[in-house]
Amino acid sequence: MSKTLYEKCGGFRTVSRVVMTFYDKALESDQIGDYFESVDMKRLIDHQTKFISAILGGPASYSDERLRQVHAPLDLSHADYDEMARLLAEALGEHGFAPGDIQLVMSEIEARRAPIVTKGD
């Protein structure tokens, strides 16, 4: 079995740092920060921890249907999604992920665009 990125990067030890950095960036972002404003901190952290773990092939998974349900009320646009992807790439880069690995994560992110983005450009 090939190693997942989650295992390769050092497991939750590294992933937890990525989540925290991403959380900070997401809240500070003028593009997407407002979406998180009314979300309870506990829930938001829980969601981001699991989502980033899942994206890296760690111990969590989200079905497309679940992603669709959770994000439908937010009416997210492609620009929002791009911003999220950019911030995650930044966070990964700050924690020593190689460009190739970041690219891999980005393609995983891309694969989940459809269920999350509901607003046409």
Added chain:
Amino acid sequence: MSITAINERLLRAIGVGVAIARERDLKLIFHNGAFAEWFGEPAAGTDAVEALPGLDPAALRASIAEAGRFDGEITIKPKRRTLSIALAVSPAEAEGERLLVIECQNVTRIRELESMIDSYSSMVERNTRELEREKERVERLLLNIMPRSVYEEFKSFGVVTPQLYPSVSVLMLDFVGFTAFAAQTDPTVTLHELNDVFTAFDRISEQYGCERIKTIGDAYMAVAGMPEPSPDHARAVTQCAIRFIRYLERRNQSHPHKWEARIGLGTGAAVGSVVGIQKYVYDVFGPAVNMAARLQAFASPMSIVAPDEMKTALIDDFSLTDLGMHEIRGLGEMRLMRVGPGAETARRHTTV
């Protein structure tokens, strides 16, 4: 610079939020930069309760009176991020005025990390439960192909040492005309019939302390006395054999296909071991197995044939009919007997 001035400058500069309130009316008389950053610049005459949203003045006073200090936590949201601020309030006195020193620490990161640990634990716990279930499934599967004691050995050491059991009994059963039946019947029907019969045999085996080792096509093989040694092994396989025949007789009364079986019993030594590395299977070899196989072929339909050496073990409980001396391939000349239900078993059976 006076000590007081230095103190004040220090208080203003540190990263901990500090405010001082008069105890009698809780009006703030001092606050530093960190405090203002989190709670906003308090207007003159603001009291602590107004400045610190969520602070319960009654609880504050009660705790100060009782314990001499107050500890609490409040959450604020100056911007998008929810901040958790830990408060520690302790009394002080200056120039005859009783004061309260309010220290505020930003514990947001700690709370966020706690939430993340919760989230991670729930993921890991869920995975652990899934792994546990998966392990049980694998274990159940392995227990189908080897006895439990062998499985335990396999699990602890990764290998199973072939073990010689000097005294065991073996039952070998084969159906009469199975090949013809299989040739003219839909395979799924054949399989269904076999499955039904073998499942019943498994139950009977278990009930009488025998272990089914394998089925090969329509042949069914069970042993007693291994891997758990038991002094009763000859009787155990015979009890099973009698019940197998009885079960088939009963079943034939209500099913279109009439199954007829021959059963051979064998006794003596056998070796039990796991064979193979990737596709392992637990199997039993030895004289006792060969004997049962030969005698099974010798038996007439719906009868059980056993070697004479089992006589002493069986004579009290079963009806034994001497079949005389016979030349058995690979085993030489030996005295055989047919085994039927004893008076006790037969009577019990008719009253059931």
